[in-house]
Amino acid sequence: MASIVSSTGLGSGIDINGLVTQLVEAEQKPVTARLDKKEAGIQAKVTAFGTFKSALADFRSSLSGLTSLNQFKQVSATSSNEDMLTVSAASNADLGNYKVEVKQLAQSHALASSGTYKTANDPVGTGTLTIKFGTYTTASGASGTTTTFTQNAEKGSLTLNIDGTNNTLAGIRDAINKANAGVSAAILFNGTGYQLVLNSADSGAKNAMQITGIDALQYTGGTVAGDAAIQTQTAEDALLNINGLPVSSASNTVSNVLKGVTFKLLKAEDPNSKTLIDVGITKGSSDDTSKALEAFTKAYNDLLSTIKEVASYDAEAKKAGPLLGDPAVQGAMSMVRSLLTQPIPGLTGSVRSLVDIGLKTSADGTVSLDSSKLSKALESNRDEVAALFSVIGRASDSGVQYVDANPETQPGSYGVEVTRAATQGTLKGGGALSLSVGTPLVISAGVNDSFSINVDGAVSGTIKLTAGNYTDSQSLLTEIQSRINGDESLRKVGLSVTASLDEGNHLLITSKSFGSASKVSMGSSNATLGLDSSAMATDGTDIAGTIGGLAAEGKGQQLSAIGGAATGLKVLIEDNSVGLRGSVVFSRGLMERLNKALGSILGSTGSVAARSAGMQKDLDQITEDRTKLADRMEKFQARLLKQFTAMDSLVGQLQSTGSYLSQQLKNLPYSGNSN
Structure with a gap:
């Protein structure tokens, strides 16, 4: 104003x-x-x-x-002797008391080159260095003791070309480590000179190394004359007894024996000494x-x-x-x-509401908790208490696993039916393979020892088989499978296959993935194996089925509801069984x-x-x-x-x-x- x-x-x-x-x-x-x-x-x-x-x-x-679901089902495990072994438990662990005796620890295979070299740059030899993984078995007979090597088909083979550019201790070490194929190499100074030492990355009797192609590094466990490499540590499985039952494990971390329980073995126990393991609800x-x-x-x-x-x-x-x-x-x-x-x-x-676990409302509207009623609910059924608060899906069929849901998924019970199981992509050889002692399948170097394939869209390099006379199908299939899985191009993207024979003795190479993305096709041919124009590739198929009575989207082994109240609900079918697969009860929980x-x-x-x-x-x-x-x-x-x-x-x-x-x-x- x-x-x-x-x-x-x-x-x-x-x-x-x-x-x-x-x-x-x-x-x-x-x-x-x-x-x-x-x-x-x-x-x-x-x-x-x-x-x-x-x-x-x-x-x-x-x-x-x-x-968190873990808030309601906190499971713990204790060991009476943590110098011998420690133990941990997940929330889904089987509760109980166990007596464990550790008889032997698992260890990885270790080898050293023969002789001592003045420097790390001294030449070792040239040739095609091949490292395979498998099991050595020793047997005694009338003709003496024999050692047999059985290749582990689940492990890829490593083949390296060692020439004038990398034939020194340091060169071979670097070539092995660069391949990252399940074996590590190092150079050790023993006080007077240098040696190349090799260690299998995985412990266990099935992961022992067989080395051929370089005389100074050759190790076949006595299966081939002229082994020069020195075995410094044998490949061994862990051996233990659980409640008197014998158990073996390739690793000292044992997690596949008791549901949800993981043992870490630290030391072999004295005979007749047992460690007591208690797996139960966490105290407090x-x-x-x-x-x-x-x-x-x-x-x-x-x-x-x-x-x-x-x-x-x-x-x-x-x-x-x-x-x-x-x-x-x-x-x-x-x-x-x-x-x-x-x-x-x-x-x-x-347990369906807070009242069921002891929550009471007073006249003034405030709430209080009946601890006694809550404790009884937790003791009798922690899973139901957990479901009251947390988002959870529970499948009635052990072969069906709840995976996920989205914000649109409505609570309820939804039936699951599989009308078509997921399949894997395969490549079937055109001609039947016949192998016997009298008529071996002959693989000759530079003649019929190579081929290439495509797996799930990835192209392999040239795959070379070990030359030789294959008199039984298992040795041939193991060689084919390990060579494919050892291919660097496939290994880098995590792809692998299995090799088998069908009822007509045709070679069958199968991708380990499931669904429409699972494919195996021929690259370069190998007529000896039936991998030629007569070979037949069959792509994998996605699973098909319904969730809640409505058609679901299949991808690999996973079904996803795409309509109705269950939309967004995802389940994984872990086997190939078709038909009604029980139901999945889904609830969102009060907290969400x-x-x-x-x-x-x-x-x-x-x-x-x-x-x-x-x-x-x-x-x-x-x-x-x-x-x-x-x-x-x-x-x-x-x-x-x-x-x-x-x-x-x-x-x-x-x-x-x-x-x-x-x-x-x-x-x-x-x-x-x-x-």
Whole structure:
């Protein structure tokens, strides 16, 4: 508002400045008071709403401790002698007590080059260095002791060309390590000279090395005369007894004997000494779950306390909270209460709601936890308690595995049916193979020892077989499979195959992957093996079936629901059985439902944001009203000043005229009757 320029009225003597100020203030004061009161009320609501929003966010944060399945089924395993072995257990472990005796540790095969070299750059020899993996078996007979090497078909063979560019100790070491094919090489200084030492990457009796092609490194376990390499450590399996039952393992980490239990063997025990293993529910895990639930109930009660503070009516003080009756507050709390009291959709067991695990609601709306009832629920069925809180899918068929779901997947029980099992891509040789002692299959170097194939879209390099007379199918199939799987191009992208013979003795090369992406086709031919124009490639097929009675999308061995309430549900079929495969019960759990609901309330488009925006709009309107009031008062002041100034001028003129007339009258000559 502009300041008043004039001061005391010159014409009238009236304090126009003070009078106009008082008149403007009298006009402005009630409007300003009304705006101040309205703004104070809105600001009180803004502050209260901020407190409410913070309490909602804190309650949402309390959900995090109850979202993990591991929170409800914490399994632990203990060893009575951790110098001998340690043990760990996953949440799906079979519970129980076990007596374990470690009789022998697994170890990897180790070899050293014969002789001692003056430097690491001394030449060793040239040729085609071949390293195969397998098992050495020694047998005694009438003709003496013989050692037989049986190749491990699951391990790829390594073939390296050693020539004048890499025939030194260092060159061979680098070539082996660069291949990254299951064997490591190093150079050792023994005090007088240097030796090349080789170690199989994997322990176990089936992973012993056979080395041929370089005389100084040759090792065949006595199967071929002229072995020069020195065996410094034999390849051995771990041997142990579990509750009296013998168990062998290629590794000292044993994880495939008891479901969910992993042993790490550290030392072979003394005879008749046994380590006691206890696999059970983690001590105190029920207390941890109780603490998480107590934190959850406290956060909810704190939220109620905040609501009582900002959105209730105090009858004693006869005062209403700033958010009493606020629709955003009422809507949010109605949603939360509903989710806390409703059974979880999809659950059919004895635990379906919070009431079933001991959550009680008092008359004032606060909740409390019956720890005794919770403990009983955890002891009797932890899986059902876990399902109450967490997203989970449970398959009734052991050959069906729940994989995943998406936000659109609805809770429920969905039947699974496989109408077509997934298959693997194959390449079938055109001619039958006949092998016997009398008529061996002859592989000759440079004649019929090579071919190439394509696996799942990847192209192999040239695959060369070991030359020789193959008198039995198993040795030939092992050679073919290990050579393909040892191919660098395929190995780098993680692809592998199996080699077998069909009923008609045709060579069958099968990709280890499943589905329409599983393909094996011929590259360069090898007529001896039937890999020529008569060979037939058959691509793999994806699984087909239904989930919840509706056709599902198949990819490899995985079925994905693409329609109906189950949409997004994914399961893996681990075998080739077709037909009805039981059902998958899917539930979202309370924590996800609460988190999603609170997320929608607190999100940028939720009711809290909308209500906050509305209150800010009201504050902006008050600011605009104040601006308009100031403009109106400025104009009102200007109008009053103009009017009073005109009045003052008129009064001044009248006073001047009166003074003039009075003066003139005084100057008139006296007249009157002389009589």
